[in-house]
Amino acid sequence: QLQLVESGGGLVQPGGSxxxxxxxxxxxxxxxxxxxxxxxxxxxxxxxxxxxxxxGSTHYADTVKGRFTISRDNAKNTVYLQMNSxxxxxxxxxxxxxxLIATVRNMCITQSVAYWGQGTQVTVSS
Numbered sequence: 001q002l003q004l005v006e007s008g009g010g011l012v013q014p015g016g017s018x019x020x021x022x023x024x025x026x027x028x029x030x031x032x033x034x035x036x037x038x039x040x041x042x043x044x045x046x047x048x049x050x051x052x053x054x055x056g057s058t059h060y061a062d063t064v065k066g067r068f069t070i071s072r073d074n075a076k077n078t079v080y081l082q083m084n085s086x087x088x089x090x091x092x093x094x095x096x097x098x099x100l101i102a103t104v105r106n107m108c109i110t111q112s113v114a115y116w117g118q119g120t121q122v123t124v125s126s
Contacts, residue, residue: 002026002115004096009120012086016124020081022096022117029053033102034072034079037111038092038122047108048094049081059104063089086124093119 008020022034035050049070050059058070067086072079079096097113107113 004098004115004117006094006096006117006120009094009122011123011125013126014086014088014124016086017082017084018086018122020083020094020096020120020122022079022081024077024098028074029072029077029079029098030074032098032100032114033104033107034070035097035099035104035107035111035113036070036079036081036094037097037108038090038094040089040092043092045095045111047111050102050104050108051079052104057104059108061108083122086122088124090122091124092122094122095119 003025006022031053036048037045038048039045051070055072067084069082096117098115099107099113
């Protein structure tokens with residue numbers, strides 16, 4: 001069974017940090033562009049950050065630039081999202097997704113993907 005499983009979400013105070021992980025099972029991520037997306041209550045899902053298959057290209061939403069860092073370890077079949085300086089407005093369910101033959105910018109904007117994870121909740125609250 002092909003799956004993407006997110007972990008690392010939780011409750012954090014404003015200014016704090018979290019690292020999300022997205023691990024694939026049933027297939028290898030080596031050839032996939034991977035993206036992190038989020039959806040807050042009452043809002044549309046948005047692309048947060050995407051990374052190319054070899055990690056050489058990345059894209060970030062303007063709202064997270066300078067605070068979030070996407071990375072991948074293909075040997076571990078895992079992609080990460082390091083989130084620093086978290087703000088109240090970062091509260092959302094975060095999803096990872098995989099797409100073949102996608103540029104990082106297009107994937108983040110169009111959200112055209114082959115596989116979605118089930119999501120992990122991130123809550124930023126004092």
